[in-house]
Amino acid sequence: MSKTAAKTSSQPKGDDKASLTEPVVAVEAFMTDFLDRRPLPSNLREAIRYSLFGPGKRMRPILVIRSAEAVGGQASTALAPAAAIEMIHCFSLVHDDLPAMDDDDLRRGRPTLHKATNEAMAILAGDAMLGLAFELLFAKLPPALAATIAHELAIGNNDMIAGQVHDTLPDFDVAVPPIERLRTIHKNKTGALIRASCRMGAICAGATPGQLEAITTYADAIGLMFQVVDDLLDVTQTTEHLGKATNKDADKGKLTYPGLLGIEASKGEVTRLQRESHAALDKLGGPAERTRPLRELCDYMAVRSK
Amino acid sequence: MSKTAAKTSSQPKGDDKASLTEPVVAVEAFMTDFLDRRPLPSNLREAIRYSLFGPGKRMRPILVIRSAEAVGGQASTALAPAAAIEMIHCFSLVHDDLPAMDDDDLRRGRPTLHKATNEAMAILAGDAMLGLAFELLFAKLPPALAATIAHELAIGNNDMIAGQVHDTLPDFDVAVPPIERLRTIHKNKTGALIRASCRMGAICAGATPGQLEAITTYADAIGLMFQVVDDLLDVTQTTEHLGKATNKDADKGKLTYPGLLGIEASKGEVTRLQRESHAALDKLGGPAERTRPLRELCDYMAVRSK
Numbered sequence: 001m002s003k004t005a006a007k008t009s010s011q012p013k014g015d016d017k018a019s020l021t022e023p024v025v026a027v028e029a030f031m032t033d034f035l036d037r038r039p040l041p042s043n044l045r046e047a048i049r050y051s052l053f054g055p056g057k058r059m060r061p062i063l064v065i066r067s068a069e070a071v072g073g074q075a076s077t078a079l080a081p082a083a084a085i086e087m088i089h090c091f092s093l094v095h096d097d098l099p100a101m102d103d104d105d106l107r108r109g110r111p112t113l114h115k116a117t118n119e120a121m122a123i124l125a126g127d128a129m130l131g132l133a134f135e136l137l138f139a140k141l142p143p144a145l146a147a148t149i150a151h152e153l154a155i156g157n158n159d160m161i162a163g164q165v166h167d168t169l170p171d172f173d174v175a176v177p178p179i180e181r182l183r184t185i186h187k188n189k190t191g192a193l194i195r196a197s198c199r200m201g202a203i204c205a206g207a208t209p210g211q212l213e214a215i216t217t218y219a220d221a222i223g224l225m226f227q228v229v230d231d232l233l234d235v236t237q238t239t240e241h242l243g244k245a246t247n248k249d250a251d252k253g254k255l256t257y258p259g260l261l262g263i264e265a266s267k268g269e270v271t272r273l274q275r276e277s278h279a280a281l282d283k284l285g286g287p288a289e290r291t292r293p294l295r296e297l298c299d300y301m302a303v304r305s306k
Numbered sequence: 307m308s309k310t311a312a313k314t315s316s317q318p319k320g321d322d323k324a325s326l327t328e329p330v331v332a333v334e335a336f337m338t339d340f341l342d343r344r345p346l347p348s349n350l351r352e353a354i355r356y357s358l359f360g361p362g363k364r365m366r367p368i369l370v371i372r373s374a375e376a377v378g379g380q381a382s383t384a385l386a387p388a389a390a391i392e393m394i395h396c397f398s399l400v401h402d403d404l405p406a407m408d409d410d411d412l413r414r415g416r417p418t419l420h421k422a423t424n425e426a427m428a429i430l431a432g433d434a435m436l437g438l439a440f441e442l443l444f445a446k447l448p449p450a451l452a453a454t455i456a457h458e459l460a461i462g463n464n465d466m467i468a469g470q471v472h473d474t475l476p477d478f479d480v481a482v483p484p485i486e487r488l489r490t491i492h493k494n495k496t497g498a499l500i501r502a503s504c505r506m507g508a509i510c511a512g513a514t515p516g517q518l519e520a521i522t523t524y525a526d527a528i529g530l531m532f533q534v535v536d537d538l539l540d541v542t543q544t545t546e547h548l549g550k551a552t553n554k555d556a557d558k559g560k561l562t563y564p565g566l567l568g569i570e571a572s573k574g575e576v577t578r579l580q581r582e583s584h585a586a587l588d589k590l591g592g593p594a595e596r597t598r599p600l601r602e603l604c605d606y607m608a609v610r611s612k
Contacts, residue, residue, distance in 0.1 A: 038464075039468075040468050041468055041471045041472050041475075041477050042477050043471065043475060043477040044467075044468060044471045044475075044477075091433075095429055095430075095433060098429060100424070100425030100426045100429060101426050101429065118406070118475075119406030120406045120407050120474060120475060121471070121475055123401055123404060123406060123407065123429070124401075124467055124470055124471050124475075126433075127397075127401060127432075127433075127436065127467050128464060128467045128468070130433065130436055130437065131436065131460055131463040131464040131467060132460075132464055134440055134456060134459075134460040135457070135460035135461060135464055138453055138454075138456060138457035138460060139457070143449070143450040143453035143454060144449040144450045144453065146453040146456075146457075147444055147449035147450065147452040147453040147456070148444075148449060150440060150444060150452075150453070150456060151441070151444035151445070151452075153440075154437055154438075154440040154441035154444060155441060157437040158344075158434060158437040158438055158441055161350075161430055161433050161434045161437060162345075162346050162347055162350060162434070164430055165347045165349065165350045165427070165430050166347050168426060169347075169349060169350075169424075169426060169427055169430075171347050171348050171349040171350075
């Protein structure tokens with residue numbers, strides 16, 4: 001839990017993904033600055049830093065920044081929502097890892113927060129990250145914009161929690177068919193924050209209603225695609241390559257795309273969603289260069305192997 | 307967990323406290339309406355209702371409404387922040403009751419949420435109440451006002467969590483004397499939401515900077531007084547009368563006002579804070595009738611016996 005963690009975690013290292021992850025440095029600096037200035041008990045601050053600055057893909061903040069740029073905005077205008085969505089994502093991981101939830105001891109190769117500290121701290125640090133995500137928006141953005149952005153963040157967060165309940169404590173009406181249950185789970189559990197990420201970035205950059213609609217279509221398509229790929233990796237990859245247990249979902253009797261549609265149809269679904277994402281970006285207008293990072297992100301997500 | 311719980315919980319019943327609790331009916335109706343319309347998994351909605359509509363003093367929403375009225379506003383303009391602060395308060399109770407925290411089986415005579423459902427649901431329902439408190443502000447208030455109010459709510463929430471960490475996982479610098487530690491704990495743990503309540507109500511009603519300063523002084527005084535009274539009740543009342551274990555704090559070696567200052571000096575502190583609260587209200591201006599409920603609330607809190 002050192003203070004320098006932010007400087008060494010998820011920065012690009014000149015590899016082929018560098019252009020995708022380039023905005024990460026600025027977002028991490030923004031989070032560090034906000035946390036350093038916010039009066040907090042020292043152990044709570046360290047627990048939050050431990051969660052926030054661990055290794056991670058930073059997919060959501062990258063989506064915020066790249067969505068702002070895709071409609072003609074500057075990355076700098078979207079740092080606050082990018083930091084906020086990452087704090088929400090990290091809060092959800094910390095609570096999901098708790099013994100009463102997934103009971104995970106490891107997260108990205110390090111002890112989960114409740115293992116590194118204790119359960120009470122993990123509950124409280126998660127709560128604090130949720131609340132601080134909102135606080136930073138009001139501290140950093142003009143009021144009317146902050147309210148619009150925070151509304152998106154709140155809906156994303158609350159839908160994500162609803163998705164987590166649908167997934168872990170299912171209470172569906174008996175008439176709801178399995179494929180619809182699965183779509184409801186994913187639309188909320190993973191999709192809601194991805195949607196909020198893209199929308200917040202676009203709104204910060206002053207997107208037109210048409211652009212906001214297009215970016216939402218893009219977000220929903222990659223959100224679902226991300227999950228179908230995840231399900232496919234669970235059945236097709238080895239535990240060693242993935243760094244986590246595979247066939248975990250099927251073993252638990254959980255609904256999955258390959259389980260319901262088969263592997264080939266699921267792969268077809270990935271291709272269809274990839275095409276849908278690109279088509280949505282075509283509608284944004286402006287020079288092609290603006291949407292290149294979002295296209296590359298989509299393609300990277302479609303073929304990722306871990 | 308019936309849908310009619312809201313209609314039977316904390317409404318005034320013509321007793322002598324009726325005028326203090328009168329705004330509760332409208333706040334509960336507001337919360338019910340918001341929750342009924344918000345798409346949520348049915349079990350999550352019921353868990354939230356179970357927590358929100360249990361018996362309770364509704365002190366914080368009453369403070370919001372009465373603070374709005376004290377600066378010349380209407381109760382109806384302050385329903386959204388009143389509902390939001392109660393949701394934050396209830397989320398904090400649900401998480402505080404968890405086995406990894408206070409491990410309480412009973413709350414106000416009923417099973418705590420994790421006992422009535424399960425730990426995972428209690429964690430998720432708490433998270434959802436936190437997030438929904440923000441969502442309802444943006445759904446119900448004009449953007450610029452929503453942002454100002456939500457900023458107050460976020461600070462109150464985050465300071466409250468910081469206070470909970472200070473109290474349960476203390477990490478003070480060795481140089482901080484016990485009485486300062488105690489003040490830091492209470493200022494945050496109980497004081498932060500009381501401060502946010504009064505400020506949000508006053509802001510909704512268009513308070514002047516001077517009025518906002520005065521209502522903040524009132525809030526800080528009654529917030530601290532509430533806690534000193536709580537500490538006194540813990541050492542002076544029987545378990546039977548209080549409906550919960552007494553001498554619990556002293557037994558746990560926790561810092562308390564009577565423990566640090568003695569019983570008589572603590573009672574003197576209550577009187578001093580009561581006087582300070584009234585003096586702050588004198589500065590609000592307007593007809594005396596406007597501030598009467600806040601004065602009565604203060605006096606009721608000073609002499610409460612449970």
